[in-house]
Structure formats: C-alpha cells, structure tokens
Amino acid sequence: MEHRITNGPSFAILEATLEPGETLVSESGAMAWKDTHVVTETSTRGGVLQGLKRKLLSGESFFQNTWRAEGKPGSIALAPGSAGDIIAHDLDGELFLEKGAFLASCEGVTVDAKFDGLKGFFNEGFFILKCTGKGLLFFHSYGAIEAVDVDGEYIVDNGYAVAWEPSLSYKLTRARKIRSFLFGDQLILRFSGKGRVWIQTRSPRVKANWVHPFRPVQQANRN
Amino acid sequence: MQIAIEDRGAFASAIIQLDAGESFVSESGAMYRTSAEVDVDVTTRSKGKGGLFGGLKRLLGGESFFLSTYHAAGGVAGEVGIAPTLPGDVMQVDMDGSTRWLCAGGSYLGSGDELTLDTQFQGLRGMLSGEKMFFVSVEGAGPLLVSAYGVIREAAIDGEVIVDTGHVVAFEDTLSYEVTKAGGSWLRSFLGGEGLVMKFRGSGRLLVQSHNSRAFGAKLGAMLPPRQG
Numbered sequence: 001m002e003h004r005i006t007n008g009p010s011f012a013i014l015e016a017t018l019e020p021g022e023t024l025v026s027e028s029g030a031m032a033w034k035d036t037h038v039v040t041e042t043s044t045r046g047g048v049l050q051g052l053k054r055k056l057l058s059g060e061s062f063f064q065n066t067w068r069a070e071g072k073p074g075s076i077a078l079a080p081g082s083a084g085d086i087i088a089h090d091l092d093g094e095l096f097l098e099k100g101a102f103l104a105s106c107e108g109v110t111v112d113a114k115f116d117g118l119k120g121f122f123n124e125g126f127f128i129l130k131c132t133g134k135g136l137l138f139f140h141s142y143g144a145i146e147a148v149d150v151d152g153e154y155i156v157d158n159g160y161a162v163a164w165e166p167s168l169s170y171k172l173t174r175a176r177k178i179r180s181f182l183f184g185d186q187l188i189l190r191f192s193g194k195g196r197v198w199i200q201t202r203s204p205r206v207k208a209n210w211v212h213p214f215r216p217v218q219q220a221n222r223n
Numbered sequence: 224m225q226i227a228i229e230d231r232g233a234f235a236s237a238i239i240q241l242d243a244g245e246s247f248v249s250e251s252g253a254m255y256r257t258s259a260e261v262d263v264d265v266t267t268r269s270k271g272k273g274g275l276f277g278g279l280k281r282l283l284g285g286e287s288f289f290l291s292t293y294h295a296a297g298g299v300a301g302e303v304g305i306a307p308t309l310p311g312d313v314m315q316v317d318m319d320g321s322t323r324w325l326c327a328g329g330s331y332l333g334s335g336d337e338l339t340l341d342t343q344f345q346g347l348r349g350m351l352s353g354e355k356m357f358f359v360s361v362e363g364a365g366p367l368l369v370s371a372y373g374v375i376r377e378a379a380i381d382g383e384v385i386v387d388t389g390h391v392v393a394f395e396d397t398l399s400y401e402v403t404k405a406g407g408s409w410l411r412s413f414l415g416g417e418g419l420v421m422k423f424r425g426s427g428r429l430l431v432q433s434h435n436s437r438a439f440g441a442k443l444g445a446m447l448p449p450r451q452g
Contacts (some may be wrong), residue, residue: 010233010310083310084234143306144230146256153259160255190259199256200238200305201229206252210308214444218451 001106003136009085009144014078014104018069024063026104030077038074040065064111065093078104082138087145087198091137094166097129101162106135139163143202151194159203165195182195224335226366228313235313236306237333237368241295248340249333249368251289253305261301262294279367305333307370309436314375316393320364322427323396328357329436330392335365360396367391373434381426388419389435395427 001024003016013032019051031040060135068150079088089095092108103113114130131137140210141162148154150168164170191197225240231269239247241261251265259399295301307313311334316324325343334340343358369375371392380398388402400423419441423429 009230138377143310144236146229146236146304148256153257155257157255192259199304201234201255201304202308202310203255206308211440211443211447211449213385214440215447215450218449 005086011083012086014086014138017073017075020069020072022067023068023107026078027102027155028065032077032079034076035074036078037070038067039070082142084143085143085145086140089137095131095137097163099127101139102129103138103140105137108134108135109137141200142204143200144176146199148197150191151191156189156199159205160199161189162198162200164197168193168197233310237313242300243295243298246292246294246336248290248292249305251291255306256304258301260299261303280287281333281426284437309372309375311371313370316367318364318367324361324393325358326369326393327391330369331359332368332370337365338363343436352389362380372436373432376428376431378429380423380429383424385422388421389437390431392430392432394429397427399418399423405446409434
C-alpha cells in the first residue's frame with residue numbers, strides 16, 4: 001500500500017493506493033472519495049460484542065469498514081471528522097489512542113476499547129483504545145499534533161493527549177500541583193517513564209464550551 | 224525564557240521554556256501540556272494590583288478572566304505549552320517598556336510575569352457596541368502573546384484607520400481610538416451589517432485578525448437547540 005497525508009496540519013486527509021486484494025480498515029464514515037473498484041464490507045470487526053464495546057465504551061464507531069481493491073490497484077481518500085492532522089504510525093506491538101482518534105489501519109492491527117478510569121471519574125469517560133499488532137496505523141487530531149518524548153514525568157491536560165506508547169505509564173488524576181479555588185476538579189493525564197506521547201493543540205470539548213453561550217436561550221414556558 | 228510558536232497558521236500554540244525560577248502567566252485554561260516540574264497556580268491575581276477584587280473586576284468586564292501562573296520550581300528548568308481555544312494564529316510581541324499594549328477581549332493569551340496586567344472595561348462606549356469592549360492592558364518590558372481567530376496582520380498606523388470591533392486583536396496605547404459607526408448614519412451602519420467600528424488615530428502598532436469570532440459564534444449558535452436560560 002502506498003499512502004500520503006496531505007493538507008496537514010490544518011485539514012489533513014489520507015490518500016491510499018491499495019494493491020489488488022489489499023485491504024485497509026477505517027472508521028466508518030471516514031471515506032471521502034474512492035475508485036469504484038475499491039469495495040467495502042462493513043462489519044463489526046472482532047464480532048458484535050467487540051464492536052459494541054468499542055461503541056459504548058470509547059465513543060468509537062461500532063462499525064469499521066474494510067476496503068479492498070478488486071482486480072487492480074485502487075485509491076481511497078479518508079477524512080477525519082475534525083479539522084486537524086493525521087499521523088501514520090508503524091505499529092509493532094501496542095499503542096494507546098484517545099477515544100475517537102482512530103482513523104484507519106492495515107489488517108494485522110486490532111483495536112479494542114479499554115477502561116482506565118479511576119473510581120469516581122466515570123463521568124469523564126476515560127476510555128481509551130488499545131491498538132495491537134503489526135502494520136500501519138493512522139490516527140488523527142483536532143488541531144496540530146506535537147510529539148513529545150517523555151523521559152521522567154510529563155503532564156497533559158485532559159483531552160489533549162492523542163496517543164502514547166505503552167512504555168509510558170499514565171494516570172488520570174486531579175491536578176495536584178494546580179492549586180485553585182476554581183478548578184479544584186481539573187483532571188490531567190500524568191505520564192511517567194520513557195516513551196513518546198502525541199499531543200493535539202486544540203480540544204473539541206473546549207471549543208464546545210466556547211460555542212455554548214452563543215446558543216439561543218430557551219423561553220420560559222408560558223402555558 | 225525562550226518562547227517558540229509552533230504550527231503557525233490554523234492551530235498555533237506556544238511552548239515556553241522556563242529556566243529555573245522563572246515564571247510565565249497565561250489566561251487560565253490555556254495550558255495544555257507541561258513538564259512535571261512546573262508549578263501551576265490559578266489565581267485572579269495580577270502583578271501589582273489585583274487579588275480577588277481584580278478578578279471580580281475582570282468578571283464584571285464580561286469575561287471570566289483568571290490567570291494561571293507557571294513557575295519552574297525546585298531549582299530545575301521546565302516547559303509549558305499554551306494554546307488558544309479557537310483555531311488561529313499566535314503571535315509574540317516583545318514589549319520594550321516604552322508603551323502599553325491593549326488586548327481585545329479574548330486575544331490575550333499569556334505574558335512574562337514581569338509584565339503588569341490590568342483590565343479596562345469600556346463602560347458606556349462598550350455597552351453601546353454590543354461587543355465585549357473589554358481590554359487587557361499590559362505594561363512593562365517582556366514577552367506578550369496574543370491569539371487570533373484566523374490570521375494576524377500587523378499594521379503600522381500613522382494617521383487614521385478604521386477596524387471593525389470584532390477584528391481588533393491588540394494595539395499600542397500611543398494610538399487613540401473612538402468607537403463609532405461604520406456608515407454615514409447609524410441606521411445605514413446597522414442595516415449594512417457593519418455595526419460598530421473602532422477609529423484609530425495617531426502612530427503606533429495595531430494587530431488585526433482576519434476573522435470575527437463573535438460572528439462565527441452567532442452563526443453556530445443559531446444552528447443549535449436552545450439552552451436553558
């Protein structure tokens with residue numbers, strides 16, 4: 001498979017050319033355009049249970065599409081839902097993804113949902129995706145992506161970490177050092193060990209909070 | 224202290240390398256990553272004057288303007304990354320202490336802790352405009368970071384220029400300004416959709432942004448279901 005990522009970091013898309021019979025798995029809804037002889041089989045990869053788990057636990061789509069080039073090489077373009085960047089990662093082993101960050105992978109990579117919240121943090125929905133296997137894995141962000149090689153300890157605001165290597169241990173925690181009477185409950189991801197973490201420079205949740213005051217206000221019920 | 228602005232353009236952010244003992248201040252909530260050695264303190268305090276009263280004053284200014292202070296504690300260096308909420312650019316202004324800068328509402332992103340921050344509420348003039356006429360006033364010598372919705376363009380003013388209130392990012396206070404109507408009459412001005420503008424006079428630096436976040440918010444808000452009041 002040949003691939004190129006264009007228009008990053010603002011509006012990245014992934015264009016892949018599949019050899020005859022070669023497959024690419026994508027999050028459903030990510031296909032933007034393709035050749036007619038690139039065909040799909042939508043499935044709950046790993047069975048219905050696995051699919052449901054992905055959907056319920058991590059907000060990732062229930063269905064993943066498997067794209068196959070029939071007879072001759074074919075092209076497909078995948079576009080994430082948010083404006084941002086795409087990283088191609090040569091997976092050999094394991095990688096953790098923030099929920100919603102999965103875009104596509106070659107077969108040989110499996111994606112599973114994993115709950116890693118602490119007790120009491122259930123509402124924050126700290127579910128992540130665990131990708132295992134060998135092959136290319138594509139993940140995406142809202143905003144640009146910065147790779148930080150951690151050696152020791154590093155802190156990322158909740159919702160900004162896109163992916164990280166399993167050699168890092170991570171913990172969702174209250175910001176111990178962030179003293180505040182306002183933001184006592186601010187959650188952060190604390191990484192320790194040695195390994196790489198990919199961080200996005202914008203947060204969809206923060207953007208949603210920004211939009212909220214612009215919504216029209218519901219009129220009182222007049223009955 | 225070294226500041227690098229990464230990913231210029233749509234999703235810019237600033238990475239500040241702090242030497243041991245150094246501090247940097249930003250709008251609270253702007254921090255998205257930091258090395259573990261950095262101490263983060265969220266307060267309403269600005270250097271000099273401030274305290275709780277300062278924070279309340281900022282709230283009255285129509286913006287919950289609280290500040291985070293990042294301090295490289297424990298005798299080691301550290302780094303902190305800060306990013307604005309909206310897509311757009313980040314720009315560094317190196318203040319030399321000779322002039323004061325005024326940043327429009329949400330444009331202030333961060334500053335070296337040697338700079339003094341205060342807020343200016345535009346009172347009646349501001350009310351009339353319907354915009355958040357709330358400025359963060361920055362004084363002293365040191366680095367100032369501003370953010371924009373879209374790209375930032377700098378204009379060196381010598382004479383007069385008119386800018387829509389929603390497109391002003393920051394300006395030197397050597398410029399005087401008045402809030403006024405865009406068209407020939409108030410009626411024409413509002414019907415034309417241009418509303419209010421700022422007329423700048425004098426000589427100094429002015430930063431403007433390509434897009435108006437308030438206009439974008441209004442557009443999005445109208446498409447969303449109503450919220451509880």
